[in-house]
Amino acid sequence: MDTTDLVLAIIHHLLVFSLAGIIGAEFVLTCGELPATTLRRLVGIDRHYGIIAMLIIIVGIGRVIYGLKGWEFYVYNWVFWAKMAAFAIVGLLSIVPTVRFVSWNRQAVANPAFAVPAAELAAVKTHVRAEAFIFLLIPVFAAAMARGYGY
Numbered sequence: 001m002d003t004t005d006l007v008l009a010i011i012h013h014l015l016v017f018s019l020a021g022i023i024g025a026e027f028v029l030t031c032g033e034l035p036a037t038t039l040r041r042l043v044g045i046d047r048h049y050g051i052i053a054m055l056i057i058i059v060g061i062g063r064v065i066y067g068l069k070g071w072e073f074y075v076y077n078w079v080f081w082a083k084m085a086a087f088a089i090v091g092l093l094s095i096v097p098t099v100r101f102v103s104w105n106r107q108a109v110a111n112p113a114f115a116v117p118a119a120e121l122a123a124v125k126t127h128v129r130a131e132a133f134i135f136l137l138i139p140v141f142a143a144a145m146a147r148g149y150g151y
């Protein structure tokens, strides 16, 4: 029994489910109309995305260092690095939506008649969909890695 490992695992799971929820919320919200209230909400949700992603990195590193298997198990495991690559790609894909949400919200505050340009919205939707799709690979790699694949 190791309480540190258990607590880190619980926090890790809660955080990754939160991130999945946030990606889902962005997915749904960007499919509908985007009035000023929705743009403000998207900026707020997206800020939490950043905070939760940072916490996942901190807790994830904690699991590598303080987890029961020892850091060597992960550092020399290609499935672990595949999981890290997928997480990094999701993070990179989230940059365009973040920049757009902030910019649209700023423009909507300055000009109540502002309408989100269709081409920019299409690009954001593509990025959010790609994020959601690649995010699905992360638990697949996690489950395989936790069971010794890739080591």
Ligand code: HEM
Pocket: 012, 016, 056, 057, 058, 059, 060, 061, 063, 064, 067, 069, 074, 087, 135, 138, 139, 142, 143, 144, 145, 146, 147
């Ligand atoms: C920097 C980012 C991350 C690091 C360093 C990290 C690290 C870890 C570590 C060390 C474990 C323990 C595996 C074991 O029991 O041997 C784990 C498990 C897990 N991780 Fe992550 N993780 C990260 C991000 C994520 C993300 C974004 C997700 C999103 C789905 C995720 C989902 C999971 C799941 C579902 C498990 C449990 C696997 C199982 O026991 O079957 N992780 N992670």
